[in-house]
Each structure stands twice: as structure tokens, then as C-alpha cells.
Amino acid sequence: MLFCINRRSAANSVIKSNGVVSINWLHASQTAVSQLFAGAGAVPMAQRFDNDSWGVFGTGTPYSKSAMVALDCKVVDQIEIGTHSVFVAQVLGSSGAESSHDTPLVYCRRSYATTQPVVA
Secondary structure (H helix, E strand, O other): OEEEEEOOOHHHHHHHHHOEEEEEEOEOOOHHHHHHHOOOOOOOHHHHOOOOOEEEOOOOOEEEOOOOEEEEEEEEEEEEEOOEEEEEEEEEEEEEOOOOOOOEEEEEOOEEEEOOOOOO
């Protein structure tokens, strides 16, 4: 997996020091979860995981039990580019819903969207 995190984000230093991360693909209905982890509301990090909707992978990383897919990953490489750190991670395990008909949440150009099939 390849993912990018702003260098000013608190999550950036946590991922670098732990060397592991969970990547969660959220449903389109989970914008509140995305906003919470984007820092909206200034909720302390420990309180963001303070409910029963979170599990813990073997590496110790928390994951959303309600995510479409959650991946347990080990960081294998990282490079600084501009304002972001680019991480490359090896997937060690996964969890997720079995339905392939769910609509994923997408964040693009500073707004939320969903995916729609393209008719050729």
C-alpha cells in the first residue's frame, strides 16, 4: 500500500515511531468518522477510539469494525516529498465486510464524494 500523510499531522510522527498502521476504507455514510480523524472538533486521539466500534489487529493497530475494508500494515519505506510523507506499507492482515455492493467514501479536492460506475 502507498499512502501520504501531511508532515504536520500528529498521525505522521506516530506512524513513523510505531512502524505499523491500519488503513480503513470507510463507507460513504461514515463522513463523521473521517472528520473526527481529520481533527474536526479537536477530540483528543485517545477519545477517538473510545467506543466498541474499534478492534485491534495483531500488530496492535486499531481498526474500524464497520469499515468496508481495514488493512493491518507494516511500514517498509518512507520518503519526504513537499508537505507530505509518502509511506509504503506491506499488508499483513485484513478485516472487512463481505458485501461488494457498498459505496466507498472518497475525499478529493477538499470535499467528500462517492464512486459511481462509468457507462461506456
